[in-house]
Amino acid sequence: MLRVENITKIYKLSKKQMRLENTKDPRKVAVNNVSFEVHPGEIFGLLGPNGAGKTTTLRCISTLIKPDEGDIFIGKERISVVHDDDKARGHFSFLTSELKLEDHFTPNYLFNFFGSLYGLAEDQIEKHKEKLFSVFGINEFREIKVKQLSTGMKQKTSIAISLVNDPEIVIFDEPTNGLDVLTAKTVTDYLETLRDEGKTVIISTHIMSVAAKLCDRIGVIIDGKLRKIGTLQQILDDTKTNDLDDAFFIIYKEAHEAEGGVI
Numbered sequence: 001m002l003r004v005e006n007i008t009k010i011y012k013l014s015k016k017q018m019r020l021e022n023t024k025d026p027r028k029v030a031v032n033n034v035s036f037e038v039h040p041g042e043i044f045g046l047l048g049p050n051g052a053g054k055t056t057t058l059r060c061i062s063t064l065i066k067p068d069e070g071d072i073f074i075g076k077e078r079i080s081v082v083h084d085d086d087k088a089r090g091h092f093s094f095l096t097s098e099l100k101l102e103d104h105f106t107p108n109y110l111f112n113f114f115g116s117l118y119g120l121a122e123d124q125i126e127k128h129k130e131k132l133f134s135v136f137g138i139n140e141f142r143e144i145k146v147k148q149l150s151t152g153m154k155q156k157t158s159i160a161i162s163l164v165n166d167p168e169i170v171i172f173d174e175p176t177n178g179l180d181v182l183t184a185k186t187v188t189d190y191l192e193t194l195r196d197e198g199k200t201v202i203i204s205t206h207i208m209s210v211a212a213k214l215c216d217r218i219g220v221i222i223d224g225k226l227r228k229i230g231t232l233q234q235i236l237d238d239t240k241t242n243d244l245d246d247a248f249f250i251i252y253k254e255a256h257e258a259e260g261g262v263i
């Protein structure tokens with residue numbers, strides 16, 4: 001289980017960033033007092049527009065950055081991600097479509113390399129590799145250098161490698177970004193498999209259909225604040241709508257009004 005408790009992340013903007021953002025305020029509150037819980041066997045989706053704070057939240061969870069306030073806890077032992085990040089790290093895998101693999105190596109070599117970085121035994125690495133390479137169709141490309149692989153195969157390889165440690169919590173920033181429909185389906189099907197195996201899965205997306213189809217519960221984040229949280233049905237009931245697109249517009253409008261029209 002994962003509990004995000006009241007996290008806030010404030011970036012300090014450089015003069016150049018302030019000019020680009022057209023603001024005189026050197027502080028950007030990217031995530032504003034966000035709390036939620038994700039259980040084993042569940043896919044939780046953070047849904048929000050560009051700049052809403054999705055990636056920042058996921059980075060805080062996966063120990064890549066520290067929140068300014070709040071904390072994140074894992075499991076019954078409540079391991080603190082902020083205060084015990086070394087211990088927490090072994091429980092996660094953070095996946096992003098932006099992960100770049102070194103061109104000169106093969107999927108096989110890279111998988112073994114990252115497996116040994118995690119301190120896995122050779123037979124464990126082989127076991128995970130057999131499973132993941134077969135799920136993502138990498139077997140016939142395992143000895144081909146990354147630079148010769150197609151974009152889709154590179155992404156599938158990077159996903160397989162990110163899962164080398166068989167983590168209990170899988171965090172995936174924009175899982176279908178840049179993927180064609182077939183590759184996207186392989187990836188979302190596998191996230192469902194992980195969920196069914198009892199893993200805790202957290203994704204971010206700005207695509208309504210991905211959230212509606214894949215996520216057991218959805219948190220709608222707008223301008224750093226979590227505006228709504230629940231199952232698809234709860235969100236539709238709450239907003240008296242029939243689809244997530246309509247629900248999102250209503251939530252967005254309410255957020256806009258609540259902020260005095262500044263979003």
Ligand SMILES: Nc1ncnc2c1ncn2[C@@H]1O[C@H](COP(=O)(O)OP(=O)(O)OP(=O)(O)O)[C@@H](O)[C@H]1O
Pocket residue numbers: 011012013017028029030048049050051052053054055056057206
């Ligand atoms: N390193 C940084 N320094 C300053 N501001 C940042 C930094 N990273 C993100 N931001 C700002 O924080 C806000 C939230 O960004 P974040 O990347 O978390 O949003 P997002 O929901 O992932 O958006 P997207 O859909 O575009 O990926 C944005 O306004 C962004 O410009």
Ligand SMILES: [Mg+2]
Pocket residue numbers: 054055056173
């Ligand atoms: Mg993002």
